[in-house]
Amino acid sequence: MKADLFDQRRLLELQAVDTQLTQLDQRRRKLDDDPAFAAAGQRLSALADKAANLSGDLADLDRDIERVEREVELVTKRADADRTRMASGAATAKELEGLQSELESLARRQGTLEDDQLQLMERREALDAELEETRRQVDQARAVLADAEAERTRSLEAIDTEAADAASTREALAINIPDRLVELYDRIHAKQPIAAAELVGRRCGSCRIEKSPADMIPIKSAPIDEVLRCEECGCVLIRTELPQSKPTTLASEDELKKYQ
């Protein structure tokens, strides 16, 4: 294939934009798979589970406390009834003896229940403090995640803007390159990230393999408008060392001055 060398060189600009687009894609993927982001989500979910479990434990404990309170109430009522019966003077000596024994037993039961009540209240206080602390951590984790989410959204928006700019630049560039050259470039680019690279000395700018002096003979003797391909990686090899055709853009004119 033959193409004006300056058109060939425009492929390098196209390549630069495509490399930028590839890097933007990589940045986008990296943001999507950010392990720190996943870790923040997991931490929030673990803390929320812990808070839910503690709430459940606290509700169970409240039921236990209520049960003990009801029992204390029953014991107190029973003891009051026993005392009233004893004070009534209607009870027989044997009954009085029985009532006295029951009152002692009720007093022991009440003592045990009061100890239980105390223990339950202490556990409730500790659990309540733990729940409060966990809720504080949930709020904190939620804020961290929201910040990370906002930061990620901002970064993705910046990437989208940059990608849209690069896409328009690419379009504008491609319009100024002959179609068949762009088609060749696109065919190669579909297979490999670098489709066009500069020949620097004897080295291919894509695969970095240095050509032997023998390999350089056909390259050096090729007509300047011949489209060369690297035998190693298949990319279009662009000769940038000598301009041999008329520049058609300002950038190329500046470039040409270097050789005048």
Ligand SMILES: [Zn+2]
């Ligand atoms: Zn190569």
